[in-house]
Amino acid sequence: MVGGQSDDVLVIAGKEFRSRLIMGSGKFPDPETMNRAYEAAGTEMITVALRRLNLDDPNEKTLLDYIDWSRYAILPNTAGARTAEEAIHTARLARAMGLSDWIKLEVIPDPKYLLPDPIGTLEAAKVLVKEGFVVLPYINDDPILAKHLEEIGCATVMPLAAPIGSGQGLVNYSQIQIIIEQANVPVVVDAGIGAPSDAALAMEIGSSACLINSAIALAKDPVGMAKAMAMGVAAGREAYRAGRMARKAYASASSPLEGIVGR
Amino acid sequence: MVGGQSDDVLVIAGKEFRSRLIMGSGKFPDPETMNRAYEAAGTEMITVALRRLNLDDPNEKTLLDYIDWSRYAILPNTAGARTAEEAIHTARLARAMGLSDWIKLEVIPDPKYLLPDPIGTLEAAKVLVKEGFVVLPYINDDPILAKHLEEIGCATVMPLAAPIGSGQGLVNYSQIQIIIEQANVPVVVDAGIGAPSDAALAMEIGSSACLINSAIALAKDPVGMAKAMAMGVAAGREAYRAGRMARKAYASASSPLEGIVGR
Amino acid sequence: MVGGQSDDVLVIAGKEFRSRLIMGSGKFPDPETMNRAYEAAGTEMITVALRRLNLDDPNEKTLLDYIDWSRYAILPNTAGARTAEEAIHTARLARAMGLSDWIKLEVIPDPKYLLPDPIGTLEAAKVLVKEGFVVLPYINDDPILAKHLEEIGCATVMPLAAPIGSGQGLVNYSQIQIIIEQANVPVVVDAGIGAPSDAALAMEIGSSACLINSAIALAKDPVGMAKAMAMGVAAGREAYRAGRMARKAYASASSPLEGIVGR
Amino acid sequence: MVGGQSDDVLVIAGKEFRSRLIMGSGKFPDPETMNRAYEAAGTEMITVALRRLNLDDPNEKTLLDYIDWSRYAILPNTAGARTAEEAIHTARLARAMGLSDWIKLEVIPDPKYLLPDPIGTLEAAKVLVKEGFVVLPYINDDPILAKHLEEIGCATVMPLAAPIGSGQGLVNYSQIQIIIEQANVPVVVDAGIGAPSDAALAMEIGSSACLINSAIALAKDPVGMAKAMAMGVAAGREAYRAGRMARKAYASASSPLEGIVGR
Amino acid sequence: MRLKVNGQEREFENIGTVEDLIATLGIHRMIVVEHNGTILKRDRYATSRLNEGDVLEIVHMVGGG
Amino acid sequence: MRLKVNGQEREFENIGTVEDLIATLGIHRMIVVEHNGTILKRDRYATSRLNEGDVLEIVHMVGGG
Amino acid sequence: MRLKVNGQEREFENIGTVEDLIATLGIHRMIVVEHNGTILKRDRYATSRLNEGDVLEIVHMVGGG
């Protein structure tokens, strides 16, 4: 496992995390690979979805039956909800499972780019916060929306780097920087990360954590990629704390300019 | 120290390295910080420059007097040379130190952007390879020049990510990819890296190693940044080996599309 | 003046425009320069703001007193409004001028990045559309919000390329492409354009028009830049209609590969 | 035709041009389209290649037979040459045609990316300049090589924006800027331009001209694209002369901040 | 008795409560049950009586991102 | 009579209507007047009576983007 | 007489000079001729004698970028 600094703790809604890599549980080739990926990454929180039971084979094992839930915090999502109403419904069902009152709030009307609805998300967040949920909303790169969500009591804001599952990297870099600059809650970059360099960049600009699913689950070697992503996140976080050099328009020699031989 | 996979070895001119981060020794604030940075990064090779001795204080300690050279391979450079002739001269002096016959070849006529001369570099490389040096040439992002240097017997090619000390990151991304695709010797990205995300990206596209000086030495906390860079390099390497997912133009859901509640 | 194709007409709310460059009237050095810029660009619509009259000098001339309003459509904005309520108020005052029932809707709570409020903008747009305004809302790069605004009857959507007056160019490229792909009303790129290449790019991906103020008014030569921007817009539009070649990962010779001399 | 400012003249080797768009003659669908494209663009110089005559049909018409050469300057290239020797040979044959002693020098050993050989190009340029040719060398984005070529007497330097025929745009932006900053001869961006926004950007940073073939000839409507490219080039040139506003990290309001209603 | 379970109309026999339904379906895993729009706590399965035409949702956790 | 015009409290004498106010202020340009929250059409200036403490907004168009 | 023209070996009869060759090939366009590595000016076609095994390049302009 890839660890962070012992004194560098991520706190969401009062809960402490050492790992800043939240992982999904979708699309893995098999349970063994998934569990080894979690272990390799040292993740501490895993997202899950809620679906109707298949009544024709109700005890069929799913990936989740193989996860040791004493080791990981569970973060149910509302994936599949197209409206605030559907998201609220899904969140309530998720909480009734008795595993967590945290909810990754997704209100997604659009099937092609899977982009979240700012209006529906704010509406659902208001209701869920009032009902006592710890709400982690998935949002587009909109700093004003992020501010609204923070103000009504969301535990984090989770802007997308790029469309879900696209692996395009930090396409929305510029406005995520503004979100971070203005936020008083942790900013978690969620969706679109394709490689450790993307994750590192997200952390270098001050994100608090990354949530990654497809880029790990769909890698040729998910276990290796899980480790790589965890290192990328840790590298970016460490660099953020270490304070990067300023970018310069011109070059600046690494070797001394005086005492050059023969001149 | 940040380690790589035990079975993933970098070989340059027959010599094996576990670490894929080569570090410079310029611009560090003090020797203690520098040594702790080397240790934090787990580097195995350090570049140095050659300069005239200051006759007024010939025994004045330099940063290098504090390095335990039994632990690190030394890579002298020809920094300061503006022509092939000067570079050859400097290389011969460096070898006469008796520490190494490896040479980081730099032929740099231009003081503002510190960009290397393709003509002078190839000319000097031809002479130095014939004289038995292990030549690691610093070059611009020119795939044809890289091929020439490989063909005359250079041990690596070292294209610049961006101007030396600029911290601009992988500005020359596109042609470095072509260099890597066509190379049969290790490609070391040298100069311009500003943060771990840059280093990770260089490794993800298949570079064999990164050479970093300014971005570590000039960070607010060089030790933390050394560790961050080493993690970034390791993350990128691991991701290269793990095989990243393909980028997609559209989104692709992480949670299942069937069994959505209430639909 | 720089003209477009005679058969290529932009239609907003039933009104036809030949020019696809909408210009602002803020920040110009003097009225002569402003008018010559309008003429050089061949613009057909100009934005204006509403402000309290200075009672100490109520007849003081403003830039607008020098514009020949028989030549240009006027587009009042709600700049200065921080909430839906303030924007609605400003819009009503603007309409009472008797010059236009078109309104460029801006709801901007944030003074640093001048980013629009998605919630307040939708709320104000609903009211103003019902009151019979032709509403052109200024929005962030959110495709779902754009869809909502289109559905409630806005005449266009106007996503920002980058923060107002920043001249950063098409920073929000990726999601503006999605907005265009999904829109059934004209998409006008508003704010952030810094140079003709930005304007051309916005048009090449299928935007219907560009709204530009700072980049023209603050150029060293605003008249020259107005002409340049108009050419950039026209070039991008023409290219969109002409159908650009596909991007290729590899090279493809322009000269024939057969019959090469001496081979 | 799209004209430039009457007082803004491009001078190459003493010859004046009003148009800053040099066009190729390869890959056009038919001669009529090609001629209409030249006319639409108002180009003044056209590149051609040299090939062995097909002895089985020696009088077969080629595209070039349809061009009115009294209207356009002809610029033969050495395309197909892999070495300095082959390029020199081709250049001599081209001059023997009696149409021009100008030569677009291409030395390209690599068939996949069609990247030029810096060593071979410099070598051939030296010979050709001595033989009295007006040499316009096609080069990679290497500022030091550009300087060498200028020093030995080349009439221009022509760095590639991206690989020939790839339409990727100004991928080599950063170093082309340095080439322009350091050049005392016209810098012509050659190869890789895909759309007018690319051409405009090349001109905005101070290029003297663009050479475009594939992006026009392979557009769905080559005549429309020729006009679009000419406008893009003119727009970028005009903007360069007009002096663009500075990029800002933050926003800056276009409408006045004082006198806001109701505050 | 005809019930609508997870969107499908199905005929069940000899069941009176939600607990009966779960037993009949043979479900042995962690689930949540919603009965006519009301989410049931585990301890109310035995007392929640089913009637002709009732709508039930039986959901569980699956892999997701 | 004390009025609040464009956010400032000011004392005016010998004015009874909005038309009087505009004349007193010497305004000769295209404006819009809002009187106690109601936007006035031009033809209502003469009939809109002012009272102590009334709030007026007088706005015009300026350059903007 | 066997000549190598544009890379191909070909047999020609009754030709003595480059001018004869061009006539035989029926070429009526702007070309450049290289004879055994020497580029010929137009006015030397008639006087350039061909011999068995001579190498000729006959080139022309084509579309290119």
Add this chain to the structure above:
Amino acid sequence: MRLKVNGQEREFENIGTVEDLIATLGIHRMIVVEHNGTILKRDRYATSRLNEGDVLEIVHMVGGG
């Protein structure tokens, strides 16, 4: 004796060899010496005789990138 050492002309007394020069300069560190353009191995310092006007480079390693 006048020597040019590291680009500077300097006067030295009582020295005959490179070894003498190094002792006189008080150098106690790893260096390389070049004498009139020839790089000297360490064991040749004692036998390399200096003459009026000789040019010497004495270099060492420093931090660099």
